[in-house]
Amino acid sequence: MPGRYLSIYDPHELATHAFEGIRDEFALEVKPGDIIVAGKNFGCGSSREHAPIALKGAGITIIIAESFARIFYRNAVNVGLLPVVCHEAGSIVEGNSVMVDLTGGHLIVEGKTLPVAPIPEFLMKIVTSGGLVEYALGLEEVPVCTASHR
């Protein structure tokens, strides 16, 4: 997302600029419920929340990638997007239907089962709440030193 859009905060307006300059048609083609599937280091170069906010504004809820840039990963979780690490993401083809089973630790695409890395329980809580703001809104205090295994 080009830097000149950093002064925009509205998710739907940001969504119209997602992947601008790389895949201009994305904003027109994406539909709510779509999943992004990517290769290595997805989100590299982005340290602002605008990128995941734009994707969420476009109706994306899950991103599956071989790996994520760490700041993007944290920002995605914080805005309520679910980042799923799947080392075999490369075998997923655009247009496929994907079912992600986090409890089972795998995803199913075109009848094939691919393993996915487990997500720490606490991060899932943030995502299912809709993001860090939503998670925090209901709470007076948080469980300090709650640990989840990687």
Next chain:
Amino acid sequence: MGATVVEKIFSMKCHRDVNAGEVVMAPVDNAMIHDITGPLAIQKFYEMGGKRVHNPERITMLFDHQVPADSLEAAENQRYMRNFAKEQGIFNYDIREGVCHQVTMEMGKAAPGEIIIGADSHTCMYGAGGAFATGIGSTDMGFALKFGALYFRVPETIRVTANGVFKKRVGPKDLILSIAADIGADGATYQAIEFVGDTIEGMGMAGRMTCCNMAIEMGAKAGIVPPDHITWDYIRGMRNITPFPLKSDNDASFSEERMYDVTNLSPQVAEPHNVDLGVDVTKVAGKKIDQVFIGSCTNGRFEDFAEAAEVLGDRKFSDTTRVIIIPASRQEYLKTLRAGLIERFVMAGALVEAPCCGPCMGGAFGLLAPGEVSLSTSNRNFKGRQGSTEASVYLCSPATAAASGIYGEITDPREVE
């Protein structure tokens, strides 16, 4: 299996064994916000239903990037933060003390074994004080303001061992630039870098801060120097803490170990436009320079100005080059002033400014025009960092900056008599 310093810090805070890779909600000992990132963090705090901050005494608020207010927007941001400080009972250093990371250290806000966060990339600098310190975004900071805690994935550690004695006019900045060139801009992504070895042990706090400050430039989450007598001496006047041992165990698990010998290290210069493009100064010597900046959280301490003054001697700076010198804090300014160095710099033709970030990120003043070249003791040289995207920034040590300011071109400080 033994534990690293970082694992020990999280284990102490969580009262149980914590291993790298775990995600924990840890208590935060101090949170730093400044004039650029503070306003959004405060807004997030309110958005999360925050009414009173968890602990106003564990928040370090100050203004350093756009001070004194250089635009109406900056003035309004600072007023917004002043109001928040009054409302919440947070002490605000305001524009009076200097650069966030320097002030946080010298006010004793980061002690060995503590977990410190800051809404700024170079928060990792407090690792020089033996703390786990990391930069975070505004949403995370809003959360920490409300709850006094934050979730962290505990990082693995890359152990960097530096041995040997620096030759004359070579120092900590040259070491960290050479390490960054070796590890690369993303070679330490999400890791902690632990600095050990006799070179580190021989450094005072100033040099350790220079090294830890630049851990983020290798993608690291934190940089840390295990506390020793130098660390404890530094914190003693400011905090009432009984020293305790905090070192990585011999059988701790490191993701990587790297060894460096500084005996034959020469002055380093990071070429535009990446921090990991460090090269021997001789490779770029002769490059004409339009502006030199000596200062920043990386190299804005008395020791750095003493290093620059030693090279400058009785000379003047070249009148084809603008030299801007900015002590990182009021305390460092006073030390430099009382040693007579400010007078020497001014007589040599430099501008000496009040403590602030200044030209480091092309904000308040000292911007570069298209085609201009600057040499800076700060920590980043990305395209557009100090003004025009068609300008170039080289990074170096105070000694190299001073030498180059004298001759108007990048100069090996060892060549200056």
